[in-house]
Amino acid sequence: MDPLSQAALGAVVAQSITSATLADRRIGYRAAVYGAIVGAMPDIDVLFSIYGDFVDQLLTHRGITHSLFFAPVVGPVLGWLVWRRERRKDPSIASRELRYWIIALTLAIFSHPLLDLMTTYGTQLLLPFSDTRFAINAMPIIDPLYTALLIGGLLLARLWPDKALMHTIALSTLFVSSSYLGYGWWLNRQAEDYANAQLQAAGIENARVSAFPTILQVHYRRVVARLPGRDMVGFISMWQPCDIAWQTAPTADAALLVDYLQSREGRVFDWFTMGWAHYDLKSAGSGWRLLATDLRYGFDTDPLKSVFSVNAQIGVNGLLAGPVSPGRNVPFTERDTLTALLDATYSPVCNPAQDAP
DSSP, rough: HHHHHHHHHHHHHHHHHHHHHHHHHHHHHHHHHHHHHHHHHHGGGGTTTTTTTTHHHHHTOOOOOGTTTTHHHHHHHHHHHHHHHHHHOOTTOTHHHHHHHHHHHHHHHHHHHHHHHSSSOOOTTTTTOOOOOBBTTOOOOOHHHHHHHHHHHHHHHHHOOOOOHHHHHHHEEEEEHHHHHHHHHEOOOHHHHHHHHHHHTTOOOOOEEEEEEOHHHSSEEEEEETTTTEEEEEEEESSSSSOOEEEEEEEEGGSHHHHHSHHHHHHHHHHTTOOOOOEEEEETTEEEEEEEETTTSSSSTTTOOSSSSEEEEOOOOOBOSSOOEEEEOOOOOGGGHHHHHHHHHHHHHOOOOOOOO
């Protein structure tokens, strides 16, 4: 998720540990600051590919610093450094408080990949042992309400400085915000069930269906249905569900994609999309123009439009006839304004769904 949410979660996690264990309640405030810093720290991996190409960017972000094995290595070191810094300022700080700093900052780092796991982008939790991407399609990458819950908890703890109350507020904030994450996951499952039921009512069986959060709220979901030879895309508001108006696009002949998928760019993009890449081939000169799009992201129902895409030229022999390049991001239109998003989410006008071809 966005850095502000990651920092706020790290702050709440650190404060929930230190407010109950450290002698001086003022350290609980500083612990929130330390927790915010280390909670956002894993996103430093965006700098690893600063001089690389788009493939390097896909490979490195949410990579090793987002692994479940990163926090147990880095967290104790940071906990020790912070404890030493605090002890220099106040020699009366006990040695036993070291363990609490280690626990607090290790869990604050852990909170980052676990929160990212709730989004669609995919997180490489098992590096360096596996580069498998994991994602729970519960939350958009930016959700102001979730962020407000965390910041609100931090402000309440600041207003009531009693140690016991501070600890209770921090734990309550974690419970409420985590319940909101669970609500987002439940909404996604409901969207998938709704889409499956609609497709079955239309006589379409055995479709592979998945829903994905959009942005800024949890109720409006992008739904993708995969069938042999075609992909279907639509949107649904789980605030007030209407029948999904699908748009369909045929998929390319797999035999013509072999060379592309064996290229570095093709392999990485297919891996990045976690199996949700759409491949479109159009005649171009003596071969075909390939457009590969990530079906998980997009501002409308056209499977050929996505925030993430790549282009390539394929010859008549099925071999790549040029470099693979990233596609242009889909530009915003009048339909993509915040007002339009909120209207579609919370004031949907249910029109008859398009016939699923």
